[in-house]
Amino acid sequence: METMMENKEEAICFLNRYFLSTNEAIELLDISKANFYSLIARGKITKIKKGTLVLYYREEIEERKRTAYYLRGKYRPFDYK
Numbered sequence: 001m002e003t004m005m006e007n008k009e010e011a012i013c014f015l016n017r018y019f020l021s022t023n024e025a026i027e028l029l030d031i032s033k034a035n036f037y038s039l040i041a042r043g044k045i046t047k048i049k050k051g052t053l054v055l056y057y058r059e060e061i062e063e064r065k066r067t068a069y070y071l072r073g074k075y076r077p078f079d080y081k
Contacts, residue, residue, distance in 0.1 A: 019048070019055040029065055039064070 020028065025045075026036045039045045045064060048055045072079070 015055075018058055020058050020061055022054055022056070025056045025061045028061055029068070 026033060040047055045056060046060060
């Protein structure tokens with residue numbers, strides 16, 4: 001029974017480390033739901049769906065955030081000084 005609990009805890013740690021829920025991703029990107037779903041529809045963000053569960057790669061979301069920050073500074077320099 002202990003090994004099953006350890007495996008369950010390891011699985012939860014793995015999921016928390018590498019994946020985000022929809023709300024977590026939206027919060028991390030600091031964008032609206034509409035904008036987030038637009039990114040998904042345009043293929044900018046990959047979603048993983050298993051039944052009713054939808055997850056997103058944490059690394060991909062963090063990279064998107066870095067890219068957005070860079071582009072905001074490039075195209076709207078007076079807004080982000």
